[in-house]
Amino acid sequence: MATTDKASPRDRLLDAAAELFYRDGVSIGVEALCRSAGVSKRSMYQLFDSKDEVLAASLERRRPWYEAQLRSPDSETATPRERIGYVFRRVEENAAAPGYCGCPYLAVLVELKDGEHPASVVARAAKELLQGYFEEQAEQGGAADPALLARQLMLIFDGASARAGAHIEHLDDGLVTRTVTTLLDAAGLK
Template sequence: MAMATGKTPAPRDRLLATAADLFYREGVTATGVERLCSVAGVSKRSMYQLFATKDALVAEALATSGPVTHASFLPDDTETRPRERILHVFRVLEDLAGQPEFAGCPFVNTASDLRDHTHPATAVARDFKQRLTDWFADEARTAGVADPDLLGRQLTVVFDGSAARNVVYGTGLEGLSVTTAAALLDAAGVA
């Protein structure tokens, strides 16, 4: 893994990138420190010098990869109507869910895998899920919805449920998440 400058990334960066990848594909609890360090090409000693615990690494890896993950679902324009901007998120989810490497939402996966509401990585996961909910609510507010916060929460439930369904069934979503989100938007009067 070489950067564009031809330099090998620093051990910290390798650990964070490797952790984000392995934790997403294989799970947090299933990925041991030995494997993580081996794949990252970093000694365990170095890892523990950089991160006091595996838990600290889990939280920082999620916090570091989270902004890119979050942004990858959002439209990059501000000219489109809120309805289309919201449905864009679900179309991206549908596209990703059709790919074999899709393993669900990394935030939900991490929190589910850890099963600890006080874990620092669960706090990071909650923060990113709240960012998505807030984004949906802001779009709903722009559309003039009577209760934009409720619609934001409902859309997040559809998003999370769709990602989880894909993981459970191992198939694409066949338009189910877009159709469900559109029904919620119709019910809320978002044209």
């Protein structure tokens, strides 16, 4: 889609994989995946050992981008409260976009019930990273129990992502940010 034709087969494959796995689920076939990427199955199996590895690699590839997206741009001047708020404003924005299907990492963890799956490992790491970021900010902001607050924020993050992705909740009225504010206040975050 956004992938140029001059990109390497590997990049085309991973970009197509990220999009298709996200939109259609992990049960999308190798045939359809390769067709969409403009890459032959031969090349795919030359670059990766299995479809599972492609899925894992596509998640891994998106991680830095996903991470950067949640990081407040005015990272230097912002307060911890602002940085946390920024994450959830992004969630509300993303959820409103057409084609939103929730957090891709959580979706993969739910779809692949197997926690040993290579893609599950990547997804779990992404989740832990965000939780670590929350905890860091909570600590910096003087929260009474930074670890607790971080876990609470993850509950909201994943609950909101899952429900918006399943289209049983609309986050366009500040539900998430208001809820987060309540938790931040209760935690004593400056």
